[in-house]
Amino acid sequence: MSRFPSLLRYALPGLPLAALGLPFYIYAPLWLAEQGGYGYTLVGAVFFIARFSDVLTDLPVGVAVDRWGIRRRFWLLAWGLVAGSALALMYLPHPWPAGLLALALVALMLGWTGINVPWLALPVWLSRDHSDRLAYNSAREAMLLFGTLLAMVAPSVLPSSILHLVLPPLLTLLLLAVWVQGRHLAPPSSAKAGNFASLLVDRRVAQLALPWFINMLANAIPGSILVLFMREVLGAESLIPVALLSYFLAGLVGVPFWYMLARRWGDLLTWRIGLLSSAVLFSFAALLGEGQAGWFIAISIGTGLALGADQAIPSAMQTGLAQSLMAERGGDAIAARLFALWSLLSKAAMGLAVGIAYLWLGSSVNPEAQQTVPPDWAISAAYVLAPVVLKLAVFSMLGRSNIKQQWGGLNYAG
Known part of the structure; x- marks a missing residue:
């Protein structure tokens, strides 16, 4: 305490x-x-x-x-x-x-x-300390989820x-x-510290940056078309606030669990467990149709519980990597540039998600049939199939032998 x-x-x-x-x-x-x-x-x-x-x-x-x-x-x-x-x-x-x-x-x-x-x-x-890194990153993600919940509840209260x-x-x-x-x-910086390109070519940065970007893309695609999925596929647009509240509240509840799991089993394994559980649970949403919003909310709760592994665990790994690189470079300050890179990748993923999702949906509309909205199968493919495939791809990437060798210990640089 x-x-x-x-x-x-x-x-x-x-x-x-x-x-x-x-x-x-x-x-x-x-x-x-x-x-x-x-x-x-x-x-x-x-x-x-x-x-x-x-x-x-x-x-x-x-x-x-x-x-x-x-x-x-x-x-x-x-x-x-x-x-x-x-x-x-x-x-x-x-x-x-x-x-x-x-x-x-x-x-x-x-x-x-x-x-x-x-x-x-x-x-x-x-x-x-590795435990402190997990604690700080978990506390940050929990507070962000709490603030999101307050913003969602405020209009109804x-x-x-x-x-x-x-x-x-x-x-x-x-x-x-x-x-x-x-x-x-x-700390005092050397000329080497000012070379941003030297960070980008570091193998460990690339090993973490690519999975991070793809996972952010997997999270952003369904977020960009949630309204369309619930309105056209489930016929439950009025329940969007309930689904979002369920998801983020479950995410807040799940943060301590992933924190404890990462302390016991390590960052890499914990992140992979979160990815796999999220992908498997979310894949069931492809089976849903009109009148099945209750099942969708249940899936939202399940995938929300995995949210902590998606956010706090890779953030703790990023912190550990920054500390290791600083130690190797004689204390040169590089942490903010690394986190600027993670932030840039997240923003790029959110922008790319909108483009990918809407280009796909637009291509599925048949003007000759006088369609004004994409068919249900196209919406479900974008909303469910794309993020599930991307998360499984990240799960596979993190299981490669070179990444396990680099990141597979109980902690990284802790």
Whole structure:
């Protein structure tokens, strides 16, 4: 229990980040297109530009953190970008000129990256112990899930007329959460530390980066077409909040289990168990049709329980890898660049998922038959088959002898 305060302090930013992130990514584009008066085309173009710029900022932020360390002024600058742009988007009257809207979104995402990258890298500074790495990463993922749950429950609990008043308290909590992280100065860097390419060609980085990217893609594809699957295949669009709540609540409950399993059986084996169980359980969703939403919610609970293995375990492996590379390079600071790489891969996977899913669905529509939506089999193939195949591919990749030799111990660099 003695380390609980430090775990809580580290995990705290996850609550406001998740609670702010869910409505921004899900509801803000639709609100701006319809209530904001911009229209779908302009909002789509502006968000595309903003998200593209977001991908490009991860690595420069990582380099800056490695060079100057994690400092309070860095946290505060990033928070100022998030707070200023979020408050302006929420409270100033719309519509704005397109360029100003794009600038606000770019500033918001840049501030978000400025908080997220050093926060992800922070466990590298906090402890070299394998158990502590697992604990910090598990606490972070649990707090993110908790914040997501709060954001999902809030619209059904609070009157819609006061929902907009939640933003200032959340931003205040985020300010407190990043302030208490303190500062962690970077060790003296050599010329080698500034060479980002040297990290990309490291065999261990590649061994972890490719499975991480494919697994993120497997998670993002069903998320991008959940509404379509529940509306067209299950005929249960009204139960989307229930399915999401079931999934994320199960994920929150499952985090301690995966933490204990990883301590006993090791990171690599635990991650593989989570991948296999998630793929097997989720594959049953391909058998569902209209009127079977109850079974789908049961599957959501089962796959949600595996969510902790998908998030906290590879994050702990990433932390261990960063610490090992730093030790090999005489203490050179590289952690933030590595976590910037993981963040970049995650964002790229989310963007690619939308493209893959919608290109497939669009190709399955038959204009001659006057179809307006893809057939059920095409939706189920994208929603279920694609992520199951990708997760099994990751499971297979992690079972290769060279990866087992590198990552197969009870822990890595612990």
